[in-house]
Amino acid sequence: MDIQAWTFLLVGLSFALYVGVAVFSRAKSTQEFYVAGGHVPPLANGMATAADWMSAASFMSMAGLISMMGYDGSVYLMGWTGGFVLLALLLAPYLRKFGKFTVPDFVGDRYESRVARVVAVVCALFISFTYVGGQMRGVGIVLSRFLEVKVETGVILGMGVVFFYAVLGGMKGITWTQVAQYCVLICAYLIPAIFLSIMVAGTPIPQLGFGGAGADGVPLLQRLDGLHRELGFASYLDGSKGLLDVACITAALMIGTAGLPHVIVRFYTVPRVRDARKSVGWALIFIALLYLTAPAVALFARTNLLDTVNGQPYEAMPDWFKQWEQTQLLSWQDRNGDGLIQYVGAASASANELTVNSDIIVLANPEIAGLPNWVIALVAAGALAAALSTAAGLLLVVSSTISHDLLKRTFLPRITEKGELIAARCAAAAAVVAAGWLGIHPPGFVAEVVAFAFGLAASSFFPALLLGVFSLRMNAAGAISGMIAGLGFTSSYILWFKFLHPELSNPANWWFGISPEGIGALGAALNFAVALLVCRLRPPPSAAVQRLIQDIRVPKA
Amino acid sequence: MQNSPVTTDTPARAHWRANLRLTGLLLLVWAAVSFGCGIFLRGWLDQWTLPGTGFPLGFWFAQQGSILVFIILIFVYARGMNRIDEAHGLREE
Numbered sequence: 119m120d121i122q123a124w125t126f127l128l129v130g131l132s133f134a135l136y137v138g139v140a141v142f143s144r145a146k147s148t149q150e151f152y153v154a155g156g157h158v159p160p161l162a163n164g165m166a167t168a169a170d171w172m173s174a175a176s177f178m179s180m181a182g183l184i185s186m187m188g189y190d191g192s193v194y195l196m197g198w199t200g201g202f203v204l205l206a207l208l209l210a211p212y213l214r215k216f217g218k219f220t221v222p223d224f225v226g227d228r229y230e231s232r233v234a235r236v237v238a239v240v241c242a243l244f245i246s247f248t249y250v251g252g253q254m255r256g257v258g259i260v261l262s263r264f265l266e267v268k269v270e271t272g273v274i275l276g277m278g279v280v281f282f283y284a285v286l287g288g289m290k291g292i293t294w295t296q297v298a299q300y301c302v303l304i305c306a307y308l309i310p311a312i313f314l315s316i317m318v319a320g321t322p323i324p325q326l327g328f329g330g331a332g333a334d335g336v337p338l339l340q341r342l343d344g345l346h347r348e349l350g351f352a353s354y355l356d357g358s359k360g361l362l363d364v365a366c367i368t369a370a371l372m373i374g375t376a377g378l379p380h381v382i383v384r385f386y387t388v389p390r391v392r393d394a395r396k397s398v399g400w401a402l403i404f405i406a407l408l409y410l411t412a413p414a415v416a417l418f419a420r421t422n423l424l425d426t427v428n429g430q431p432y433e434a435m436p437d438w439f440k441q442w443e444q445t446q447l448l449s450w451q452d453r454n455g456d457g458l459i460q461y462v463g464a465a466s467a468s469a470n471e472l473t474v475n476s477d478i479i480v481l482a483n484p485e486i487a488g489l490p491n492w493v494i495a496l497v498a499a500g501a502l503a504a505a506l507s508t509a510a511g512l513l514l515v516v517s518s519t520i521s522h523d524l525l526k527r528t529f530l531p532r533i534t535e536k537g538e539l540i541a542a543r544c545a546a547a548a549a550v551v552a553a554g555w556l557g558i559h560p561p562g563f564v565a566e567v568v569a570f571a572f573g574l575a576a577s578s579f580f581p582a583l584l585l586g587v588f589s590l591r592m593n594a595a596g597a598i599s600g601m602i603a604g605l606g607f608t609s610s611y612i613l614w615f616k617f618l619h620p621e622l623s624n625p626a627n628w629w630f631g632i633s634p635e636g637i638g639a640l641g642a643a644l645n646f647a648v649a650l651l652v653c654r655l656r657p658p659p660s661a662a663v664q665r666l667i668q669d670i671r672v673p674k675a
Numbered sequence: 676m677q678n679s680p681v682t683t684d685t686p687a688r689a690h691w692r693a694n695l696r697l698t699g700l701l702l703l704v705w706a707a708v709s710f711g712c713g714i715f716l717r718g719w720l721d722q723w724t725l726p727g728t729g730f731p732l733g734f735w736f737a738q739q740g741s742i743l744v745f746i747i748l749i750f751v752y753a754r755g756m757n758r759i760d761e762a763h764g765l766r767e768e
Contacts, residue, residue, distance in 0.1 A: 184738075189717075192737035196709045199742045203705045206749040207698050211756070325739065329728030337729025355721065355734055365714050372709075390767050395756055399749035406742050413738040671694070672687050673760055673767040 124495035140283030151288030164400025174256030177504035182479030185416035190357035201375025206398035214394035254557025306500020328414035350466025366636030374572030377580035438485035517546035577604030577641025596653025604645030
C-alpha cells in the first residue's frame with residue numbers, strides 16, 4: 119500500500135475511535151460537562167493530561183527546534199516539564215480541594231471580586247484562543263501533506279471531528295478520547311524513534327543511542343558538534359543564547375505551564391486531593407516518555423539530515439525532498455550554481471542554500487530514514503492526535519468560561535442547570551468555529567503568539583493562584599493590580615519587540631539580554647512584587663475567605 | 676498570619692508547617708537540577724561525561740537528568756504529603 123492509502127486507513131481508524139469513545143461517554147449534566155463528574159482515576163487523568171498538554175508544538179515542532187538549536191533547545195525540555203513540579207507542589211492539590219469548575223471560579227471566589235473574575239476570564243479566553251489557532255493550523259498542515267488536500271479542507275475536517283466530541287461529550291467525553299489519543303500519539307512518536315535509533319546508533323532505546331557512539335566509535339553528540347562547528351552552525355553542545363536568557367525562558371515556560379487553564383482544570387476531575395497529587399506525577403511520566411525521546415530524535419534527525427543533503431547534488435535528492443519543497447517548508451536556491459546543496463551556518467565562509475522549517479523534521483524523519491509506509495502514516499495520525507486533544511481541552515476551557523463564569527456566575531445567576539448545559543454546548547460550538555477560522559487565517563506568527571500565551575499565563579494567573587493559596591493576607595486589590603501590572607508589562611514588551619519593532623529584537627536592545635520569550639519570568643516577578651505591596655494598603659480578606667483558605671490547605675473535609 | 680481573625684486549630688497549623696517544609700525542600704532540589712546543573716553550572720559540569728555514555732554531564736542534566744529528577748520529586752511529594760496527612764489526623768476519606 120502507498121503512503122496515502124495507509125494514511126487514510128490509520129487516520130480514519132483513529133478518528134472513528136475518538137468519535138466512538140465520545141459517544142460512549144457523553145456528558146449528561148454540567149458537572150459531567152465541566153469536570154467529568156469528578157470521577158476520573160488518577161492514572162487515566164495523567165494520560166489525559168499528557169495528551170491535553172502535549173500539543174502540535176510538542177509533537178511536531180519541538181524535536182525539530184532542538185535539532186536546530188542544540189543545547190539552547192533545552193529551554194523547552196526543562197521548561198515544559200519543570201512546570202509540572204510547580205503544578206504538583208503549589209497548585210493542583212489545593213485547587214482540587216477547592217473543587218469548583220474553572221480557574222476564574224477560584225480567582226472570583228477567593229478574592230470575592232467580580233472584577234478579578236472577569237480579568238481572569240479575559241486572560242483564560244485570550245490564552246486559549248491564541249493556542250487553539252495553532253493546533254487547528256497543525257491539523258491542516260498534516261492533512262494537506264499526507265492526504266494531498268488543501269490546508270483549509272484539512273482544518274475543516276479537523277473542526278468536524280473536534281466539534282462532534284467536544285460539544286457532545288464535554289469534559290467526560292474529552293477525557294476518555296484524550297486517553298485514546300495519548301496512546302496513538304506516543305506510539306506514533308516512539309516507533310520511528312526506535313527505528314532511527316537502531317539505524318543511527320545501533321540500539322533500540324533512543325535515550326541510550328543519544329549518549330552512545332556511531333559506527334566509527336565516536337560519541338554521536340561529539341560528532342554532530344564537530345559537524346556543526348565545521349559547517350559554521352552554532353555549537354550543538356553550547357548553543358548561542360546568553361545564560362540569563364536561557365534561565366528566563368526556562369522559568370517563563372515553567373511558570374506559564376503551571377498557569378495554563380486547560381491543564382489546571384484537568385485536576386478538578388479526580389476524586390480526591392490525594393489523587394490530584396499522584397495524578398500530576400503520572401502525567402509527567404507519560405509526558406517524559408516523549409520529552410526524553412525528543413532530544414534523541416533531534417540528534418538522530420540532525421545527523422541524518424546533514425549526512426543526506428550536505429554537498430550532495432540536487433538531482434540525487436530522494437522523493438521526500440521534492441515533496442516537502444512543494445509545501446515550501448523546505449527550499450533550496452543554488453546560489454553558486456554548482457548544482458550541489460550547501461547547507462551551512464552563519465559563521466561559514468560560503469553562502470547557505472537550504473532553508474529547512476524546523477516543523478518538518480519530525481514529520482519528514484521516517485521518510486528521510488526510509489522507514490516503511492505504515493510508519494509514515496502512523497506519524498501523521500499521531501500528529502493529528504496531539505493537535506486535536508489539545509484543541510479539545512482548550513475549547514472546553516473557552517466554553518466553560520463563557521457558560522459558567524460569564525453567564526452563571528456574573529450575568530445570569532438564575533440560569534437553570536439545563537440552560538447552562540445548553541449554553542456550554544453552544545459556546546463550545548461557537549469556539550470550534552472561531553478556532554477553525556483562526557486555523558484557516560493564521561495570524562502568520564504562530565510561534566510568536568504561543569510565546570505570548572505562555573508569557574501571559576506566567577505573568578497573570580500563576581501569581582494570583584499561588585498567592586491565593588499561600589497568603590492569608592492577599593486581597594482583591596493586591597491580586598488585581600498584580601495581574602494587571604504583570605500582564606501589562608509582559609504584553610507591552612512582547613508587542614514592542616515582536617510586532618511593532620521586530621528589527622530591534624536582538625540581545626543588544628533587550629533588557630538584561632532577556633528575549634521576549636523569557637520576559638514572562640520578569641512579568642511574574644513584577645506581579646508578585648506589586649501584589650504584595652498593594653495588598654498592604656487595603657484590609658485583609660473577610661473571615662469567610664480566611665476560612666476558605668484554611669479549608670483548602672488540608673485535604674480532610 | 677498573626678493578623679488572622681480566624682482561630683486556627685493546632686493539627687491544621689502543624690500540618691501546614693510540615694507541608695511548607697517538604698514543599699520548600701523539594702523546590703530547592705527542583706531549582707538545583709534545572710537552573711543549577713542544567714543552566715548556570717552546565718559549562719563547568721561539561722568537563723565530565725556521564726559514566727558509561729558520551730553525554731557531557733551538564734548537557735545531560737539539561738536534556739535528560741532534570742526531567743527524571745522532576746518525576747521523582749512529584750512522587751516523593753505525593754508520598755510525603757500522604758504521610759503528613761496521616762500524622763496529623765487529616766487524611767481524607
